[in-house]
Amino acid sequence: MQPFALIRPTTLLAARDRVHEHPRARLFRAGGVDLLDRMKEGLDAPAELIDLRTIADEKSLRGINPDPAGGCQLGALVTLAELAAAAELDAVLREAAGSAATPGIRNLATLGGNLLQRPRCWYYRNVDLVCLKKGGDACLAVTGENKYHAILGGGPSFIVHPSTLAAALLALDASVDIAGDTPRNIPLADLFVGPKQDPTREHSLGPGELLLRVVLPPAPPGRRSAYAVAKEKQSHDWPLVEAAVSLSLATGVMTQVRVVLGHVAPTPWRSREAEAVLENQAPSADLFRKAAAAALAPARPLRHNAYKLPLAQGLLREALHRAADLPLPE
Amino acid sequence: MSDIPRISRRSLFRGVGSATLVAGCAAKTPTPAPAPGLDPAAPPLAGTALGPGPAPLRFTLNGAPQTLEAAPSTTLLELLRHQLDATGSKLVCDRGACGACTVLVDGAPQPSCMTLAHDVEGRGVTTVEGLATNNQLSPLQRAFIEHDALQCGYCSSGMLMSCQALLNRRGATDAAAVEHAIAGNLCRCGTYPNVVAAVLSVAKGGA
Numbered sequence A: 001m002q003p004f005a006l007i008r009p010t011t012l013l014a015a016r017d018r019v020h021e022h023p024r025a026r027l028f029r030a031g032g033v034d035l036l037d038r039m040k041e042g043l044d045a046p047a048e049l050i051d052l053r054t055i056a057d058e059k060s061l062r063g064i065n066p067d068p069a070g071g072c073q074l075g076a077l078v079t080l081a082e083l084a085a086a087a088e089l090d091a092v093l094r095e096a097a098g099s100a101a102t103p104g105i106r107n108l109a110t111l112g113g114n115l116l117q118r119p120r121c122w123y124y125r126n127v128d129l130v131c132l133k134k135g136g137d138a139c140l141a142v143t144g145e146n147k148y149h150a151i152l153g154g155g156p157s158f159i160v161h162p163s164t165l166a167a168a169l170l171a172l173d174a175s176v177d178i179a180g181d182t183p184r185n186i187p188l189a190d191l192f193v194g195p196k197q198d199p200t201r202e203h204s205l206g207p208g209e210l211l212l213r214v215v216l217p218p219a220p221p222g223r224r225s226a227y228a229v230a231k232e233k234q235s236h237d238w239p240l241v242e243a244a245v246s247l248s249l250a251t252g253v254m255t256q257v258r259v260v261l262g263h264v265a266p267t268p269w270r271s272r273e274a275e276a277v278l279e280n281q282a283p284s285a286d287l288f289r290k291a292a293a294a295a296l297a298p299a300r301p302l303r304h305n306a307y308k309l310p311l312a313q314g315l316l317r318e319a320l321h322r323a324a325d326l327p328l329p330e
Numbered sequence B: 001m002s003d004i005p006r007i008s009r010r011s012l013f014r015g016v017g018s019a020t021l022v023a024g025c026a027a028k029t030p031t032p033a034p035a036p037g038l039d040p041a042a043p044p045l046a047g048t049a050l051g052p053g054p055a056p057l058r059f060t061l062n063g064a065p066q067t068l069e070a071a072p073s074t075t076l077l078e079l080l081r082h083q084l085d086a087t088g089s090k091l092v093c094d095r096g097a098c099g100a101c102t103v104l105v106d107g108a109p110q111p112s113c114m115t116l117a118h119d120v121e122g123r124g125v126t127t128v129e130g131l132a133t134n135n136q137l138s139p140l141q142r143a144f145i146e147h148d149a150l151q152c153g154y155c156s157s158g159m160l161m162s163c164q165a166l167l168n169r170r171g172a173t174d175a176a177a178v179e180h181a182i183a184g185n186l187c188r189c190g191t192y193p194n195v196v197a198a199v200l201s202v203a204k205g206g207a
């Protein structure tokens, strides 16, 4: 890694001001897992890292706290290990957090950094290649090796969003609190920027803006949820495909159904088509099969990733069966 | 996932080659954005700044206080191996992906290649060198030998640290918990079953 200065601000404002002055040369650092990876590869070479973990005047950056509106707030610096162990959180979130990366990485990696990590596309991660994401004029994945790329919502770039937590949090209707020139709360879905809008970025934070916390609204009565994932290795790997589901079963029919697929699209992919099939219906294996087919109907695979279609359908069905507590058919 | 064809290095680069042809742009090597001259008249910082040159660092390594200097860009693994001659922690992937460099920081296992040296300021680090006492191998180390839990040994120091953290935390344990604890330690020699047996034997009080 090229030399850099390590800044340990004690106030939120000091951290933000520091980055705001030189947003290209000074980067926020949380757990540092994605950042060090990028710096070791030569993709980023900041002059300064601004460590968020020394900020002392903003308590809500840490821990899981009650939200005034009745739900809870997850500090941006909460680690994946803490999320996985928090019994008060919904199953979909605990399962997702506990499945990502490795136990050692989960002790370092934070919620904020996980949502804001850069994509895993190997053309992006290779410093010698210049694709659309790095200001070049073509997506190298279209004609190259696209086994891990998008089957939904792709173009002109075909990354899949790398965050496992994003899919789970979207299924829980999360929003995010942002500290910026205009402090704001936005739906989590609006944090993500798709390639049609701008292929060079994945999130909407401005220079020096900081993700403070994720806010979860109160759960509807009888909410149940589940997360299902397939990887090439059971541990160590980012998902090939993942499915996050939440639904309310208070009255015998499913309401407030949320269906999110991860690692299929440039942003975490909420399937309104599948939700429409499921909403206000009694759970059944047949219905889940229909919902899975509806979710993947708009998919357009590239040359090497058509396997993701049946995989996503299977994982979505598994998550639905587990959430509704209906035994999986053989 | 056996039905998915494996990608060879060659086919990846063939793909890259045709892509660059079609795109009509030769691969350029972008130099990372150079650091702009930082404003010397910037307001005083609420907090501290270290480096970019060597900066003082204090922590405890296997119980012994250390006072030294390291540049902020030094990883904990580099500090251990190059400055402190503690070469038990191994460098393999340098990307947090294999666990060979696992150490305990205040008791929690983490990859030292993805930890900056300065992150352990004021904290306690335990490496594989810290397991033995008075030249006597620890019960876990003896169990690894007893159960043939290492072959080439490259993953073993990291494996030992993940397993020791589990034993410290739980004492009694079961196979599933051991498998979970070593889920970040890649062993290309496939010693996993013997590692599990070794840890379970220590948890039961034998070696």
Ligand SMILES: Cc1cc2nc3c(=O)[nH]c(=O)nc-3n(C[C@H](O)[C@H](O)[C@H](O)COP(=O)(O)OP(=O)(O)OC[C@H]3O[C@@H](n4cnc5c(N)ncnc54)[C@H](O)[C@@H]3O)c2cc1C
Pocket: A027, A028, A029, A030, A031, A032, A033, A034, A035, A036, A052, A076, A099, A100, A101, A102, A105, A108, A109, A110, A111, A112, A113, A114, A115, A116, A117, A118, A162, A163, A164, A165, A205, A209, A210, A211, A212, A236, A237, A238, A239, B095, B096, B097, B098
């Ligand atoms: C072997 C391995 C396997 C992995 N598998 C998975 C997986 O299965 N699923 C998954 O989701 N991830 C996986 N990861 C990625 C890992 O989870 C992320 O790298 C990690 O969560 C990033 O968090 P961090 O705190 O380390 O972020 P950092 O590296 O510190 O930051 C990441 C980016 O976000 C910015 N940033 C961080 N926090 C804030 C904030 N609060 N406000 C504004 N900007 C901020 C930083 O400037 C930086 O650009 C894996 C990583 C490894 C090494």
Ligand code: SF4
Pocket: A119, A121, A122, A123, A124, A131, A132, A133, A134, A138, A139, A140, A141, A142, A149, A156, A157, A158, A159, A199
């Ligand atoms: S998918 Fe995106 S990051 Fe990957 S090559 Fe295409 S433009 Fe680049």
Ligand code: FES
Pocket: B090, B091, B092, B093, B094, B095, B096, B097, B098, B099, B100, B101, B102, B111, B112, B113, B114
């Ligand atoms: S060398 Fe640190 S995890 Fe592989």
Ligand code: FES
Pocket: B149, B150, B151, B152, B153, B154, B155, B156, B186, B187, B188, B189, B190, B191
């Ligand atoms: S013993 Fe060889 S890598 Fe584990």
